[in-house]
Amino acid sequence: MATLTAAQRRQRDRQAYDAFLAACPARKVLDRISDKWVTLVLAALGDGPKRYSDLSRIIAGASQKMLTQTLRSLERDGLVGRTVTTAVPVRVDYELTELGHSLHAVVRQLKDWAESHIEEIEQARAAYDA
Amino acid sequence: MATLTAAQRRQRDRQAYDAFLAACPARKVLDRISDKWVTLVLAALGDGPKRYSDLSRIIAGASQKMLTQTLRSLERDGLVGRTVTTAVPVRVDYELTELGHSLHAVVRQLKDWAESHIEEIEQARAAYDA
DNA sequence: CTGAATCCCTAGCGATACTG
DNA sequence: CAGTATCGCTAGGGATTCAG
Numbered sequence: 001m002a003t004l005t006a007a008q009r010r011q012r013d014r015q016a017y018d019a020f021l022a023a024c025p026a027r028k029v030l031d032r033i034s035d036k037w038v039t040l041v042l043a044a045l046g047d048g049p050k051r052y053s054d055l056s057r058i059i060a061g062a063s064q065k066m067l068t069q070t071l072r073s074l075e076r077d078g079l080v081g082r083t084v085t086t087a088v089p090v091r092v093d094y095e096l097t098e099l100g101h102s103l104h105a106v107v108r109q110l111k112d113w114a115e116s117h118i119e120e121i122e123q124a125r126a127a128y129d130a
Numbered sequence: 131m132a133t134l135t136a137a138q139r140r141q142r143d144r145q146a147y148d149a150f151l152a153a154c155p156a157r158k159v160l161d162r163i164s165d166k167w168v169t170l171v172l173a174a175l176g177d178g179p180k181r182y183s184d185l186s187r188i189i190a191g192a193s194q195k196m197l198t199q200t201l202r203s204l205e206r207d208g209l210v211g212r213t214v215t216t217a218v219p220v221r222v223d224y225e226l227t228e229l230g231h232s233l234h235a236v237v238r239q240l241k242d243w244a245e246s247h248i249e250e251i252e253q254a255r256a257a258y259d260a
Numbered sequence: 261c262t263g264a265a266t267c268c269c270t271a272g273c274g275a276t277a278c279t280g
Numbered sequence: 281c282a283g284t285a286t287c288g289c290t291a292g293g294g295a296t297t298c299a300g
Contacts (some may be wrong), residue, residue: 124208
């Protein structure tokens with residue numbers, strides 16, 4: 001094997017690293033929840049099914065594009081269910097699946113951690129900035 | 131109050147939404163963990179202190195810039211501690227603080243969830259794509 | 261060894277307009 | 281009502297270079 005330049009080595013490491021990530025389950029979930037819209041939709045659906053328009057209203061900051069995109073990916077992953085009621089104005093309902101609920105439970109723990117430690121973080125920031 | 135155009139209404143909603151987010155502890159933690167490098171560093175430090183060069187090797191895919199940037203933000207938030215040993219080549223050690231460990235514990239739950247449900251997600255994806 | 265500063269490019273997202 | 285399609289911007293992050 002020939003000697004590699006630093007750049008080539010970095011490139012190779014990055015390949016190996018990416019491969020490792022692809023095989024790592026934790027990474028896959030991270031991909032899911034690291035999307036802020038995913039978490040927000042999950043939270044919004046946490047207390048029951050919602051219509052598309054409901055979600056759009058609750059998560060006011062999400063563009064149509066992001067909302068639809070997020071719902072599609074969650075549906076694909078089996079985290080939310082989608083029900084279309086063919087009527088004169090079409091009606092679409094979304095709800096967490098069993099799998100979705102179980103993830104929601106974990107995310108809620110994260111939320112709980114946040115609520116109980118956010119003050120410490122802010123203190124640390126203030127101290128650091130000073 | 132004058133009548134608003136649709137664009138103006140969206141803008142206003144977005145403002146209100148952002149304000150709500152800023153006050154929401156869950157959003158702040160989401161900001162932290164939604165950064166993939168944060169989670170990886172957290173994981174890497176989960177089993178003991180590491181030198182800068184160790185982290186750089188373990189998280190091979192991270193550029194110097196991202197690694198340093200991530201470590202700084204974690205330090206600022208009081209999640210990791212930084213120890214500089216003034217020597218001829220400078221040596222810097224990083225370790226999780228108590229606060230960092232408690233967040234790590236929660237993130238680990240997420241990881242556990244992933245490992246036990248990733249198969250279902252993949253099945254759902256396969257089914258959806260078909 | 262550890263880190264700061266710069267350049268630069270792509271992917272993600274918002275805004276808008278159109279369809280069933 | 282519930283999307284889809286397209287355009288354009290900007291912010292994240294990689295590569296490179298300089299410094300303590």
